[in-house]
Amino acid sequence: MGHSVIVALDVSTTEELQSLLNPLKKAQPYVKIGMELYYQHGPELVRQLKADGFRIFLDLKLHDIPSTVYKAMRGLAKLHVDMVNVHAAGGKDMMCAAIQGLEEGMAPGASRPLCLAVTQLTSTDQQMLEKELHIKMPMEQVVNAYGLLAYRSGCDGVVCSPQEARAIKHVTSQQFVTVTPGIRLAGDAKNDQKRVATPQEARQLGSDFIVVGRSITQAEDPFAAYERVLNEWSEAYVNA
Numbered sequence: 644m645g646h647s648v649i650v651a652l653d654v655s656t657t658e659e660l661q662s663l664l665n666p667l668k669k670a671q672p673y674v675k676i677g678m679e680l681y682y683q684h685g686p687e688l689v690r691q692l693k694a695d696g697f698r699i700f701l702d703l704k705l706h707d708i709p710s711t712v713y714k715a716m717r718g719l720a721k722l723h724v725d726m727v728n729v730h731a732a733g734g735k736d737m738m739c740a741a742i743q744g745l746e747e748g749m750a751p752g753a754s755r756p757l758c759l760a761v762t763q764l765t766s767t768d769q770q771m772l773e774k775e776l777h778i779k780m781p782m783e784q785v786v787n788a789y790g791l792l793a794y795r796s797g798c799d800g801v802v803c804s805p806q807e808a809r810a811i812k813h814v815t816s817q818q819f820v821t822v823t824p825g826i827r828l829a830g831d832a833k834n835d836q837k838r839v840a841t842p843q844e845a846r847q848l849g850s851d852f853i854v855v856g857r858s859i860t861q862a863e864d865p866f867a868a869y870e871r872v873l874n875e876w877s878e879a880y881v882n883a
């Protein structure tokens with residue numbers, strides 16, 4: 644498993660996508676296609692980026708009854724992306740169904756995309772956890788519990804905040820992959836994110852992959868911002 648920066652392609656039009664990807668094309672970063680792009684441009688866009696050589700995290704955060712998730716994943720498996728995700732809150736049967744769907748849907752000999760489970764969204768803080776979601780436990784304990792459930796369901800890793808990455812590995816396995824959004828370059832606005840870290844902090848906290856959207860996509864020079872993120876991440880990685 645590599646350790647990478649994943650650029651979140653959170654734009655809606657193909658024009659915006661092209662202007663974001665053109666300067667990044669040579670660097671061929673790992674990219675994330677989320678709901679915004681997928682719901683407008685669908686599987687065709689995934690095939691296109693795949694053909695262009697990008698590694699792809701298809702972030703659709705499936706969360707439904709097990710049989711629906713099974714059938715959805717059986718279809719998504721045909722896109723041969725590198726990572727997909729579900730919400731751990733869907734429970735063990737749903738996560739097992741997701742993996743079964745991926746295994747049954749993929750072409751013979753193809754490698755299965757990593758199946759990640761979202762623990763608690765990085766836009767959730769302790770107060771929201773308690774007051775709105777009615778989960779009266781410290782965030783780290785909740786995230787660990789969801790991580791352990793995902794591990795026991797056969798998932799390959801989790802999506803969590805960098806702040807929980809090390810603890811999750813501790814309760815599961817060092818090989819259990821931690822993909823961490825909520826990344827901001829120092830001085831950037833947090834926007835709707837609550838549990839955040841810089842690329843350097845994320846690496847020091849044990850993240851395997853960081854997902855970076857607005858610190859790159861909203862920067863005046865997205866390519867320069869991407870390079871800054873990558874340098875910070877790589878230096879911290881060497882020193883970790």
Ligand SMILES: O=C(O)c1cc(=O)[nH]c(=O)n1[C@@H]1O[C@H](COP(=O)(O)O)[C@@H](O)[C@H]1O
Binds near residue numbers: 836
């Ligand atoms: O699954 C995700 O990728 C995800 C999970 C999570 O808990 N928090 C989170 O921010 N994300 C995604 O990561 C990206 C973060 O974007 P920025 O906040 O702009 O860097 C968005 O595309 C989110 O959909």
